[in-house]
Amino acid sequence: MQEELKQLEQKSQLRSLHETTILENGWILRDGKKMLNLASNDYLGLSERFNKTNVTELIEEEEPISSSLRFGSTASRLIVGNDPIYREFETQFASFKGTEDCLVFSSGYMANVGVISSIIGRKDVVFSDRLNHASIIDGIILSRAENKRYRHRDVEHLEYLLKKVDLNQKKLIVTDSIFSMDGSVAPLKQLVELKNKYGAMLMVDEAHSGGIYGMKGQGLVHALGLTDEVDILMGTFSKAYGCYGAYIAGDSILIQYLMNKARSFIFTTALPPINIAAIKQNWCRVKSENWRQKLLLEKSAWFKQQLQSRGFNIGESESQIIPLIVGDNKKTMEFSTLLQEKGVAAVAIRPPTVPEDTARIRFTIMSSHQDEDLKKVIEYIDEVGECLKVKK
Ligand SMILES: Cc1ncc(COP(=O)(O)O)c(C=O)c1O
Incomplete structure (x- = not known):
């Protein structure tokens, strides 16, 4: 097992757990650092409801x-x-x-x-x-x-x-x-x-x-x-x-x-x-509350357009899941680390989850993301992409 773990580390494929607390409007605490969450599947922000009160109260508040x-x-x-x-x-x-x-x-x-x-x-x-x-x-x-x-x-x-x-x-x-x-x-x-x-x-x-x-x-x-x-x-x-x-x-x-x-x-x-x-x-x-779906799709379209116009490869995304394909595992990890240092929870997805040479940052949009937060994220991605020479 140790040998295999070492091999994973050498290939930049070793995974580990990070303590994460969900806040509101798409924010989280990851290993104690506040970050905008661009990695969750809580697309409509509905899990955030359970932060406000305990679950039984929340349920009793509505129709039994x-x-x-x-x-x-x-x-x-x-x-x-x-x-x-x-x-x-x-x-x-x-x-x-x-x-x-x-x-x-x-x-x-x-x-x-x-x-x-x-x-x-x-x-x-x-x-x-x-x-x-x-x-x-x-x-x-x-x-x-x-x-x-x-x-x-x-x-x-x-x-x-x-x-x-x-x-x-x-x-x-x-x-x-x-x-x-x-x-x-x-x-x-x-x-x-x-x-x-x-x-x-x-x-x-x-x-x-x-x-x-x-x-x-x-x-x-x-x-x-x-x-x-x-x-x-x-x-x-x-x-x-x-x-x-x-x-x-x-x-x-x-x-x-x-x-x-x-x-x-x-x-x-x-x-x-x-x-x-x-x-x-x-x-x-x-x-x-179909405004949630509407906001999600609008924000996702905007985010994709921003990445594409800056020359990033977002593959064939047509939805709220937006990959930024980097290719190399190590570079993808660096990309993710630099974004996290700037307060963006952007997670690297590497093989074997995706095919070899298609390592990526998988961004996911939430309807609860605020426009000004997403604008900042695009600026950060642009800076990091420029620095790591990731653009097409
Ligand atoms: C396409 C697809 N199917 C199934 C699952 C598994 O669902 P769950 O997380 O509820 O086990 C996932 C989760 O990531 C998924 O992306």
Whole structure:
């Protein structure tokens, strides 16, 4: 282990933990230093609500949801852990997503791993975008299905791979909707066409689009009118919803199947009921305060335009996730350190999280970021980029 850690250090890939306290308007304390947070997934600033008061007060202040706001769910859902709040919430949430049913998982990681490994097996084939999230990749490994990775967003390559597979084999196409390290958007309409043409199932991970896109934050699939075409819709409550947990939405048979087969649902203690209550509160804001989504998208467009006009490489970002691609690991670490010294929490993302030679700073915008703070950040990025000769 020591040897491997040393090797990671030599490649500038060694990771460590930094103590972080969430403040307000996108500010944090990181290792005791106040920084503007450009690294979180709390896109709508909804996790900041929980700073103001303790969670029970916050929930009681609004319409009562359930009498059992417990932290311990005491068992898995299938044993005696199924508080009434779960099914009540799942039914309402399914109707919001426009699907027959929905099932809460403890995290997005567990949802992806549990679903993929239960719906496909050794004799099946899965087609996965090369830049899909690690939880999708781990689900595929656990499923033991044949894994065919297609080039990022390349539908021609996907079709080429689909053509080579026996028509009768069970097939799953799986994609992030917005790619977590690139901010690029999946070609969902074309994926639907291909899934229909080749008789495959389609699964879309809406971790980074849920809560943000669509009239009321239902997600990108809903916004594009594709809900009925996507077999398995996955999303999290850990990002735009500012909480924790995840869901799978789809038809009733799928949900019944997962309750019986998904091991990461069956063999784990249910999320605390109070967590579901908190999700419900933030969900109300996702639906009714759409100024948050509007601000987020406006601020993200401005930030991207500022970086591009200064000659930085932001890849194919079309969302609130904005990579500044540096390439070299060491230089990326330096970039991040210099920005942190100036009070900007900008985190370096290195291989193996991203492909070799594409190390980057992954900026994420929050609707609660103040314009003057973002302007300062752009000035700092410009200075550091100039100094490290990172511009194109
Ligand atoms: C695309 C994608 N899917 C799934 C997950 C996992 O979600 P969670 O953090 O809730 O486990 C993430 C988290 O980073 C993600 O980016």
